[in-house]
Amino acid sequence: MASFNFFICLFALIALLSLSTSHAAPLAPRQIGNLTCNIDRIKIVAALASTKNALSGLTTAAANDPAASAAAAQATEGIDSADAGVATIAKALLTLQAAPAAARDQVGAGLTQAQTALNSINSTDPAVTAKLSSAQGSLTKAITAGQGVVDNCK
Numbered sequence: 001m002a003s004f005n006f007f008i009c010l011f012a013l014i015a016l017l018s019l020s021t022s023h024a025a026p027l028a029p030r031q032i033g034n035l036t037c038n039i040d041r042i043k044i045v046a047a048l049a050s051t052k053n054a055l056s057g058l059t060t061a062a063a064n065d066p067a068a069s070a071a072a073a074q075a076t077e078g079i080d081s082a083d084a085g086v087a088t089i090a091k092a093l094l095t096l097q098a099a100p101a102a103a104r105d106q107v108g109a110g111l112t113q114a115q116t117a118l119n120s121i122n123s124t125d126p127a128v129t130a131k132l133s134s135a136q137g138s139l140t141k142a143i144t145a146g147q148g149v150v151d152n153c154k
């Protein structure tokens with residue numbers, strides 16, 4: 001979870017910078033984004049972290065259900081990929097480079113992969129369904145924040 005905390009701090013710092021736009025403007029390129037954009041970035045990092053947490057619980061709960069285990073593994077792979085995309089974007093911002101469009105696509109594709117995998121789980125085991133709905137709830141927040149990034153980080 002250390003990388004998630006790092007990115008939350010990074011985006012919070014950028015958000016603070018974006019508050020004083022007149023000072024930040026000469027230093028910061030346009031892709032640094034405004035306050036709304038950076039709050040959305042913080043939200044997606046936090047939501048990815050809680051999705052990952054819930055998926056780890058789901059993986060444990062579904063250990064004896066091969067189909068659900070496979071779906072949980074697919075979902076985890078999607079979240080890891082989305083996380084890697086966010087890391088690429090954060091590193092670009094940190095070095096004042098334009099965030100690569102491919103990284104943003106990677107985040108979107110990873111979130112979709114995770115959602116499709118989770119939606120395929122039809123277990124009725126209460127331990128599994130509890131973790132599943134927790135993972136789906138966090139994932140929905142990540143998707144909403146991701147849409148916010150697309151809308152507000154222009």
Ligand SMILES: *[C@@H]1O[C@H](CO)[C@@H](O)[C@H](O)[C@H]1NC(C)=O
Pocket residue numbers: 067068071120121122123
């Ligand atoms: C959902 O149910 C269908 C039909 O029983 C089954 O083939 C499929 O593997 C199940 N999916 C998961 C992820 O458990």
Ligand SMILES: *[C@@H]1O[C@H](CO)[C@@H](O)[C@H](O)[C@H]1NC(C)=O
Pocket residue numbers: 034035036037151152153154
């Ligand atoms: C940030 O920028 C987006 C996109 O240009 C805009 O829709 C939003 O209202 C802005 N937010 C603030 C607080 O300026």
